Amino acid sequence: LDGARAPALVIGTGYGGAVAALRLAEAGVDVHMAEMGMAWDTPGSDGKIFANTTRPDVRSFWLRTRTKQPLSNFLGFPLDKDVPRHTGILDAEEFGGITVYQGRGVGGGSLVNGGMAVTPRRENFAAVLPSVNASEMYGTYYPRANAALGVSTIDPGWFETAECYQYARVGRKHAQRSGFPFVFVPDVYDWDYMKREQAGTATRSALAGEILYGNNHGKKSLQQTYLARAKATGRVTISPLHKVTSVTPAAGGGYTVTIDQINTGGDTVATKEMTADKVFFAAGSVGTSKLLVKLRATGALPRLNGEVGKGWGDNGNVMCGRANHMWDATGSLQSSIPTAGIDNWAAGGAFAEVAPLPTGIETYASFYLSITKNPHRAEFSWNAATGRAELNWQTAWKQPSIDAARTIFDKINAKEGTIYRTDLFGAYKIWGDHLTYHPLGGAVLDRATDNYGRLHGHPGLYVIDGALIPGNTSVNPFVTITALAERNIEKIIAADL
Numbered sequence: 001l002d003g004a005r006a007p008a009l010v011i012g013t014g015y016g017g018a019v020a021a022l023r024l025a026e027a028g029v030d031v032h033m034a035e036m037g038m039a040w041d042t043p044g045s046d047g048k049i050f051a052n053t054t055r056p057d058v059r060s061f062w063l064r065t066r067t068k069q070p071l072s073n074f075l076g077f078p079l080d081k082d083v084p085r086h087t088g089i090l091d092a093e094e095f096g097g098i099t100v101y102q103g104r105g106v107g108g109g110s111l112v113n114g115g116m117a118v119t120p121r122r123e124n125f126a127a128v129l130p131s132v133n134a135s136e137m138y139g140t141y142y143p144r145a146n147a148a149l150g151v152s153t154i155d156p157g158w159f160e161t162a163e164c165y166q167y168a169r170v171g172r173k174h175a176q177r178s179g180f181p182f183v184f185v186p187d188v189y190d191w192d193y194m195k196r197e198q199a200g201t202a203t204r205s206a207l208a209g210e211i212l213y214g215n216n217h218g219k220k221s222l223q224q225t226y227l228a229r230a231k232a233t234g235r236v237t238i239s240p241l242h243k244v245t246s247v248t249p250a251a252g253g254g255y256t257v258t259i260d261q262i263n264t265g266g267d268t269v270a271t272k273e274m275t276a277d278k279v280f281f282a283a284g285s286v287g288t289s290k291l292l293v294k295l296r297a298t299g300a301l302p303r304l305n306g307e308v309g310k311g312w313g314d315n316g317n318v319m320c321g322r323a324n325h326m327w328d329a330t331g332s333l334q335s336s337i338p339t340a341g342i343d344n345w346a347a348g349g350a351f352a353e354v355a356p357l358p359t360g361i362e363t364y365a366s367f368y369l370s371i372t373k374n375p376h377r378a379e380f381s382w383n384a385a386t387g388r389a390e391l392n393w394q395t396a397w398k399q400p401s402i403d404a405a406r407t408i409f410d411k412i413n414a415k416e417g418t419i420y421r422t423d424l425f426g427a428y429k430i431w432g433d434h435l436t437y438h439p440l441g442g443a444v445l446d447r448a449t450d451n452y453g454r455l456h457g458h459p460g461l462y463v464i465d466g467a468l469i470p471g472n473t474s475v476n477p478f479v480t481i482t483a484l485a486e487r488n489i490e491k492i493i494a495a496d497l
């Protein structure tokens with residue numbers, strides 16, 4: 001790597017990066033990928049690659065000495081515990097007003113997410129990506145992304161009987177009794193595998209509570225889909241535990257890229273320099289935005305425009321739980337893969353997923369992750385004094401999200417005669433309003449870049465990840481990130497190579 005010259009360098013191995021690498025390699029371009037996280041291809045001493053959600057260990061968190069679980073408390077007990085500092089899989093990155101959860105490793109967010117693979121309703125698309133031709137997206141790029149990701153929907157007959165989805169059937173019943181449209185949420189999980197988990201003929205993964213720290217079976221992460229195909233071309237090499245710190249124009253053309261190689265304790269063990277003709281920023285909304293505001297402020301990329309860092313949103317994420325009556329037991333065995341959704345976007349600005357609480361015991365709780373129409377947008381900026389990028393999101397900006405979620409759950413509570421749980425996010429706290437799983441924006445399409453992700457001011461630099469999307473997708477974001485990357489890379493290969 002040190003001293004090498006690559007036609008294309010991709011920073012990050014999540015959805016945007018994986019699409020770019022595959023399509024460039026198929027077009028005959030040799031691609032190098034730098035990924036700050038680990039490879040996640042080798043089992044630990046327990047024979048498993050990934051840790052269980054109920055037993056977080058050294059593999060679970062990115063360079064923290066104490067876990068920071070999204071559900072911090074249960075029945076009054078704090079759940080977090082001390083762990084050795086390690087380049088684990090889930091980053092709980094803390095900014096002033098919000099904790100942003102992200103995947104770290106080869107596969108990015110696909111390693112830790114729920115695999116919920118949702119295409120926005122077409123009538124909502126103009127608000128998601130106003131400068132993009134919807135007919136092309138719905139005719140070509142969404143279908144291409146869904147096929148390559150391996151998206152499918154649960155067998156509705158099996159859903160009715162599977163023990164592990166009792167919690168989702170209770171969620172559906174409550175939604176329908178209050179008159180809300182219920183939808184199945186597609187996923188990249190292998191549903192046949194899950195049927196065998198339920199039947200007791202396959203090693204349990206979704207049914208063993210695996211999700212946030214990785215799934216050992218069943219889930220088709222990018223390691224099984226785009227990245228496997230990219231590697232099979234023979235043109236793609238990936239360097240895990242390599243963090244890009246600088247990109248600047250090179251004297252002889254192209255860009256000089258500085259990369260820190262780190263160990264599993266997070267310490268830099270080598271600093272490398274390579275040259276790349278083209279550089280694709282695919283470090284995720286936060287990773288790409290942080291790098292770009294730093295490179296603009298420090299003069300490494302002085303011609304980036306004033307839109308860089310702007311337009312960041314949390315996809316309106318907010319969580320809550322409800323306490324059910326004893327006749328609405330949600331089951332002690334819960335699949336960690338959600339499959340049920342309540343769509344109140346048009347009327348109330350909220351799309352709520354019925355999420356599991358895989359504790360292994362009956363909790364009589366219903367738990368929900370809502371995606372809401374939240375108008376607030378934050379900006380990244382570079383703090384030269386601290387040498388860090390900052391985000392000016394305010395916790396109070398979650399209020400519109402809470403209001404939107406309440407259009408669903410206040411009504412359900414009134415109908416069922418039930419109340420919100422107050423023990424999941426701290427003492428007497430109803431709303432999980434301190435976090436997001438869905439960071440979006442910071443280098444918005446057609447503002448910081450042209451309409452295909454080419455960064456203004458520096459030819460040969462591209463943004464190809466969630467940073468392009470201006471803060472909200474109305475549903476879970478990765479299908480849209482993937483489809484937009486497919487659209488943009490097709491244009492870039494045709495016009496720029």
Ligand code: FDA
Nearest residue numbers: 012014015016036108109113116244284287466476477478
């Ligand atoms: P992504 O974040 O995937 O990848 C960026 C990669 O770049 C990471 O691997 C990172 O380590 C690396 N990187 C960053 N900085 C770097 C640097 N300087 N040098 C080298 N590498 C660097 N979405 C959805 O649609 N359905 C779902 O069910 C869920 N569920 C969910 C659960 C949880 C717990 C989380 C955290 C997230 C989700 N998501 C989700 C969100 C989804 O995972 C997310 O939107 C995508 O992974 C974003 O894709 P990107 O390609 O933008 O970046």
